Amino acid sequence: MGIFVKSAGMVSLVMKKVCLIGSFRFYREMLEVKEILESSGLKCFAPVPSKWRDPNDPSKFLANLPPEEELIKDAYQAVLTCFKKIDDCDLIYIINKGGYVGKNTLIDIGYAFARNKPIYALEPIDDLAVMSLVKAVISPIQLVELLSHTDK
Numbered sequence: 001m002g003i004f005v006k007s008a009g010m011v012s013l014v015m016k017k018v019c020l021i022g023s024f025r026f027y028r029e030m031l032e033v034k035e036i037l038e039s040s041g042l043k044c045f046a047p048v049p050s051k052w053r054d055p056n057d058p059s060k061f062l063a064n065l066p067p068e069e070e071l072i073k074d075a076y077q078a079v080l081t082c083f084k085k086i087d088d089c090d091l092i093y094i095i096n097k098g099g100y101v102g103k104n105t106l107i108d109i110g111y112a113f114a115r116n117k118p119i120y121a122l123e124p125i126d127d128l129a130v131m132s133l134v135k136a137v138i139s140p141i142q143l144v145e146l147l148s149h150t151d152k
Contacts, residue, residue, distance in 0.1 A: 018143075021105050021108040023105060024053065042147070086111055086112050092119045122139070
């Protein structure tokens with residue numbers, strides 16, 4: 001996959017914090033990308049599944065869930081935690097195999113855009129409005145290369 005860059009103002013590798021966002025469907029891939037970026041010297045944050053998710057498949061919930069009220073509180077805290085990570089990072093990288101962006105990822109993208117964070121994606125997003133917020137569609141290795149050769 002080639003690099004698709006919409007603007008010249010990129011971030012520098014000197015900025016070492018990357019926030020990974022995406023569906024828990026792709027959690028294994030997210031952890032693989034995290035490892036690639038960290039081995040290249042970048043600091044990388046990935047979401048942590050809640051205690052109510054299956055540890056072997058975080059895209060699924062466990063069988064014995066608490067009352068909905070407790071799940072809502074847990075989800076609210078997860079959203080706030082992700083917002084904090086976005087605030088603390090220099091750029092956002094969407095792990096979106098097949099172009100999939102779920103509801104929570106969409107919330108994160110909107111928040112990151114409102115906070116003026118550069119947003120990159122693993123694959124194109126089929127929704128043009130959402131795709132218009134993405135600076136580049138790029139692989140993890142290409143992201144590292146791009147960050148090592150450009151300044152903000």
